[in-house]
Amino acid sequence: MNKDLTREICELIRITSTDLPEPVEKRLRSALAREVPGSAAHEALRTILENVDLARRNSIPVCQDTGVPVFYVRFPFTMNMVDIERQIRDAVALATRESYLRPNAVDPLTGTNSGNNLGDDHFPSIHYKQVESDELTIDLILKGGGCENVGVQYTLPDERLKAGRDLEGVRKAALDAVFQAQGQGCAPGFLGVTIGGDRETSYAVSKEVFLRDLNDQSPDINLSILEEQITSEANMLGIGPMGFGGKSTILETKIKAIHRLPACYFVTISYMCWAYRRRRMTVVGDIVHYE
Ligand code: SF4
Numbered sequence: 001m002n003k004d005l006t007r008e009i010c011e012l013i014r015i016t017s018t019d020l021p022e023p024v025e026k027r028l029r030s031a032l033a034r035e036v037p038g039s040a041a042h043e044a045l046r047t048i049l050e051n052v053d054l055a056r057r058n059s060i061p062v063c064q065d066t067g068v069p070v071f072y073v074r075f076p077f078t079m080n081m082v083d084i085e086r087q088i089r090d091a092v093a094l095a096t097r098e099s100y101l102r103p104n105a106v107d108p109l110t111g112t113n114s115g116n117n118l119g120d121d122h123f124p125s126i127h128y129k130q131v132e133s134d135e136l137t138i139d140l141i142l143k144g145g146g147c148e149n150v151g152v153q154y155t156l157p158d159e160r161l162k163a164g165r166d167l168e169g170v171r172k173a174a175l176d177a178v179f180q181a182q183g184q185g186c187a188p189g190f191l192g193v194t195i196g197g198d199r200e201t202s203y204a205v206s207k208e209v210f211l212r213d214l215n216d217q218s219p220d221i222n223l224s225i226l227e228e229q230i231t232s233e234a235n236m237l238g239i240g241p242m243g244f245g246g247k248s249t250i251l252e253t254k255i256k257a258i259h260r261l262p263a264c265y266f267v268t269i270s271y272m273c274w275a276y277r278r279r280r281m282t283v284v285g286d287i288v289h290y291e
Pocket residue numbers: 063064065066067143144145146147148185186273274275
């Protein structure tokens with residue numbers, strides 16, 4: 001598998017930016033059905049869904065902020081990571097020239113925008129895993145800045161929340177994160193929650209859970225119950241679409257527990273806005289498949 005995939009990866013970026021996955025759109029339609037016709041929440045969701053349709057038909061970004069591209073690459077032994085990284089970076093620059101991505105990479109010291117979404121080694125963000133398979137899989141998430149701003153990490157126990165080092169403490173932390181966001185980050189959204197890890201892995205995994213099937217449940221029964229409970233209780237806060245009030249604030253919660261240090265108990269929340277842009281590309285031989 002030595003073919004140059006720059007064009008194909010650019011197509012992955014185009015689809016991700018312009019064509020919201022069907023399960024996400026379905027959740028937004030269900031949320032629309034729950035809101036009172038004529039209310040601000042109903043109007044906000046109606047406008048969002050019109051934009052989703054328009055973006056798909058015209059192949060234009062579903063939101064003007066195309067976010068930070070986060071790639072998850074699973075590659076076979078026969079592939080060279082250096083080649084993959086070069087092709088991904090070339091594809092990102094190409095997708096920016098073709099206006100599927102807004103130039104978003106800003107030097108924090110000078111304030112200069114690189115103009116092509118290429119920053120240092122960390123922009124775009126690329127995660128690698130070598131696999132025993134002939135298949136190359138590239139998952140892409142475009143993570144918007146507004147929802148990135150409301151991501152947060154708690155260290156339990158937390159005196160303010162009266163949250164201890166248990167699942168009840170996790171529930172309190174997740175609901176506090178939603179309450180503090182108050183619709184910033186473009187609700188209705190999706191929560192990615194990590195229990196445990198160190199500071200770095202906890203944040204990384206809280207985004208990685210956005211790759212899970214939207215309709216699945218955690219294989220751990222206790223986490224699966226907690227996922228549903230957090231979603232349902234977050235929707236009782238009345239924050240609603242874009243913070244206008246209403247029944248739909250969180251459309252799904254995904255939780256993963258990872259091993260922690262004895263001294264640390266982090267609960268990390270990543271918030272994904274309604275523009276939950278994620279797509280996958282699979283390459284076997286010369287066959288490229290997108291989903
Ligand atoms: S948070 Fe999401 S929907 Fe809101 S502006 Fe950013 S990318 Fe767009």
